[in-house]
Amino acid sequence: MDSHGYLLTRLVSCLYSTCMSEDFIQLTCRSCGGKLNVYDDTDRFACASCGVEMIVHRRGGTVALSAVTDAIKQVQAGTDKVAAELALARLSAESDALHARASDLRVKSSKAFTCIVAAIGCFLVGLMLSSTNAGQGLVVFSVIAGGFNYLKKKGCQQILTEVRHQLRHVEGEMQKHRMIVNG
Numbered sequence: 001m002d003s004h005g006y007l008l009t010r011l012v013s014c015l016y017s018t019c020m021s022e023d024f025i026q027l028t029c030r031s032c033g034g035k036l037n038v039y040d041d042t043d044r045f046a047c048a049s050c051g052v053e054m055i056v057h058r059r060g061g062t063v064a065l066s067a068v069t070d071a072i073k074q075v076q077a078g079t080d081k082v083a084a085e086l087a088l089a090r091l092s093a094e095s096d097a098l099h100a101r102a103s104d105l106r107v108k109s110s111k112a113f114t115c116i117v118a119a120i121g122c123f124l125v126g127l128m129l130s131s132t133n134a135g136q137g138l139v140v141f142s143v144i145a146g147g148f149n150y151l152k153k154k155g156c157q158q159i160l161t162e163v164r165h166q167l168r169h170v171e172g173e174m175q176k177h178r179m180i181v182n183g
Helices: 003-019 068-128 133-182
Strands: 024-028 035-039 044-046 053-059 062-067
Touching (some): 035 062, 062 068, 068 133
Antiparallel strands (some): 044 053, 053 062
């Protein structure tokens, strides 16, 4: 061996001994079964056979490997849970607002019905007094008031139906998010 070859061999040997720890354990890749040399200073690496990235876990003298995808799945599960908790808070507030709106619409519908009944009463009184101008005016007023309140009640009922539909949707979403939170 010439002097250049000897120097190159010594240099490679020197670099190898300073860069690579000689203390390692041999484990098996969970993905492909290939042999893995896990050195003391290694925290993360990829399997030379299949390329799966691994994280090295050291606890109490034991060494274990887990795929990086496993760690990502754990982070994703935590993220999903936090997102579901935030969604539940938002959906709960939305549900409360929809319940309040439905209650308000029921009150308005009830008041409109009361006005319709009053308009019918005025109409009947107006019919009894139809021979007078006041009676004729009462008939016209009661028809207009009754018609207006009928339309108001009908509108309240249509909006209430839509609010109930929205409530069912919100409650379904809340159920999905509760399942994520409760795992």
